[in-house]
Amino acid sequence: MLSYLTRRFLTALISIFLAAVLVFCALLAIPGDPAEIILGINASPQSLAALREKLGLNEAPIVRFFSWFTGILRGDFGDSLNYQKPVIELIAPRLGVSFALALGGALIACLIAIPLGIFAALRKGTLLDPLIVLASQLGAAIPSFWLGLMLILLFSVELKWLPAAGFTPWSKDPLGFLRSLILPVSALGLGQAAVMTRMTRAAMLEVLSQDYIRTAKAKGLAFGQVVYQHALRNALVTIITILGLSLSNLLIGSIVVEQVFSIPGLGRLALTAIGTRDFPLMQGEVMVYATAIVLLSFLVDISYGLLDPRIRYD
DSSP states (O other): OHHHHHHHHHHHHHHHHHHHHHHHHHHHTSSSOHHHHHHOTTOOHHHHHHHHHHHTTTSOHHHHHHHHHHHHHTTOOOBOTTTOSBHHHHHHHHHHHHHHHHHHHHHHHHHHHHHHHHHHHHTTTSSHHHHHHHHHHHHHHSOHHHHHHHHIIIIIIISOOSOSSOOOOTTTOHHHHHHHHHHHHHHHHHHHHHHHHHHHHHHHHHHHTSHHHHHHHHTTOOHHIIIIIIIHHHHHHHHHHHHHHHHHHHHHHHHHHHHHTTOOSHHHHHHHHHHTTOHHHHHHHHHHHHHHHHHHHHHHHHHHHHHOHHHHTO
């Protein structure tokens, strides 16, 4: 198991380094002078020269990259050009908000999708199965921002049960924090639940068709024992994979939802950075997202080893 974890950890580190290279090269490939792009064509030569010096644009690209990357390893993402603050000070307080949205959306998706996917697989050949599949296909086709707007119209405008927008920190009002997250988390989770339902159903159908399931039934094991101790346990590897992908999708999808519900998370900050051409902040944001996705993949790999001992020794 230790060898398996070491290999996966090294793979995660390499992935983060490659992500940093891609982020740096993507901004390096933008045509034109970054200082002129940021300040505009009417900027004075003195202002352009000062900004080039601040961003290290006078140095060779390889020197700039390793200076930036070693800074990241120390927790120094540079300074935001728009906010005139260290990037890490802007990202840190918003990190928990975006992760709360993603985890809440994943929780809703799991609570809906896993039971519904199992139920659809067990009812294959009946009228309920195609109805569940059709509903999940329709749900997957609905954009999260549109679903968010519909939830606002229903629960905020018409029923006046929940706030339409805004965010209340947990430290100020725990109940207000939960109320402010219900609609955005639902907008994220319901769409992802539709995707997870179809994939959970497919995973269960594949396992239920295996010989050992037929053998378990032939031995007279109870229905619940066959489904939950044998079928679901073996389908968990696929379901965990789906969950890992869903968390990544929810983290990226929260960018739009945060804008719809005026939530001060990483996504809203990223849109501001793009709109103001704040390159250091953009680089920091993308690296945080990339690192989070790589770490999620690493946790999924660990869960594989725990669920299926054969994977540890592969």
